Amino acid sequence: MPEEGPDAAKAEAVGVAPDPRSLPDHPVLVGLIEPFEDAEWALSSGQHVVLLPKEQLGEFAQAAKAAGFEMAADVTAVDYLGKRRVRFEVVANLLSVEHGLRIRVRCPVPADDTSLPSLVPTYPGANFFEREIYDMFGITFEGHPDMTRILMPDDWEGHPLRKDFGVGDVPVQFKEANKVT
């Protein structure tokens, strides 16, 4: 499926629309966003979301850690093949136990340049999550100490959670099908 098609504009709407109400009012969030001019804040189902160019992920992680977000609770990716112009999106959930806050950082990753800065230097706990993303989507992280497959066998071909990777099936034989009732 082409990444730019007639449906692309409509599909773009799957994302979150910037909402003026969503501007962060918490002092920690305000301080965090200020240096990042390209970052966009939004509210998605009542949760704080930051849309960030992928090159700035490493910097943003450092700023977030300094602002009190101690934990990378979750890092994952989504394949928007045929839904959006930019195919992949890496989604990192940062948690601040100290402030009781949670933000979701979303970085669009184009299909022809699937590489972005790793969170591991800042959040060592992102290690397994990033390996899982590499395994499942083929997105690589620069600065990751051990960019190998984690769940699939080492000699596996392809990246299973990509939308163009088939689910696979086993033909089922219904034994009773040929019997005349």
Add this chain to the structure above:
Amino acid sequence: MTDTQDRKTKEIWVSGTEEPDWPGPDYVAHATDEGAQKMKLHETGDRLIEQLGIRIVDDVLYEEEEIDEDDRMIINMGPQHPSTHGVLRLQIELEGEIVRRIKPIIGYLHTGMEKTAETLTFMQGTTNVTRMDYLAPLHNELCFSLAVEQLLAIDIPPRAQAIRILMTEMNRIASHLVALATNGMDLGALSMMMYGFREREMILAFFEKTTGLRMNNNYIRVGGVAADLPDGWQGDIEEFLETMPLRLAQYDDLLMANPIWLRRTRDVGVITAEECLAYSITGPSLRATGLAHDLRKVAPYSGIEQYEFDIPVGQRGDSYDRYRVKVHEIEESLKIIKQVLETMPSGDYKTDDRKVTPPPRKRIDESMEALIHHFKIYTEGFKVPEGEAYVAIESPRGELGCYIVSDGGSKPLRMHTRAPSFANIQAIPIMLADSLIADTIAALASLDPVMGDVDR
């Protein structure tokens, strides 16, 4: 001799002196191949830091000394080992009896559930997720349902919420009982294993009565729960609430002051709160370090904020504290269950939004509309508005998160589960570098990983 055979032979012969690098994707893997993930004899830089777990606190740094290579060996524990709680494989570099490096290798139970979820409707989704963490199936279902409900923006009736809390807290007790039981078994306290499974049986019997199944219940569904509680459920719960404190006292008699137990668990597998946060470790392991972070208090879900309970914490972050935290969490869960029993609201056990939950059987005979709704739900499923949501709940093992992206259809575009065990496995190198090999089992058992949750 072909190239492959040559390489294979060479690798066998030079093993231990010159480890060849991974030869590339055209290399034919054979059955005993350790693959690209394997631990090499000489590793430097970031990989070594990662395997030693010294990125954050260098409490495990030891004096670099010249060690004769003959004194070190790399051994595999697992994937088939009774104490790894499933198919977990640990590569351990030993120097005598001391573990110098340790590396968890996972993926043996990977069944692609996140891919499967993309082919199932939102209604079928709970059937899938319930098989992930097989010791806490109801938590998986609750997490998935909450995420979908967040996108649907529907309200859940109070009775359904109370039933959800009742069932998940029962499940937490069952899961902790298995953790205590297997922890006991791994350290030679076989009575603990039998006691733990005996009490868990009471909970599973109640689950069977309520949901029809002992495990993989598929009971908590989007919009509520699958069925109301059975008649006389209060009696079962009361009996359980009476029995359980007595049994907990038995466990304490058995383990708490037991010198063998103490010496095998005290100051074993120590981890600090700072390390836990850096390595995304949550749940009882985090609370055993003294940090009272429990999502039931921090981000209450399903009305759990109405009930009074405390968060047990430890002090030292060792195996013993993790065991104590689990015992105290059972007590707190009993408190919650008692309050749910006393305040169970009446009303519907699922939402009456007919676009989401099927109508009652009786209505189908009377109403055309009900028939249409029934047909639509069971063929096409219900549609979920476009958007994405991440919902996290406190599972027995830590933060269980569900990230759902919907494109407006009846199947999720992406369903990701933030599995607590998957992140917690990262604690193994931190806990165990420079400890005795016998402590590996004690620390691993107290971490309580469930491989179904790790590999999904």
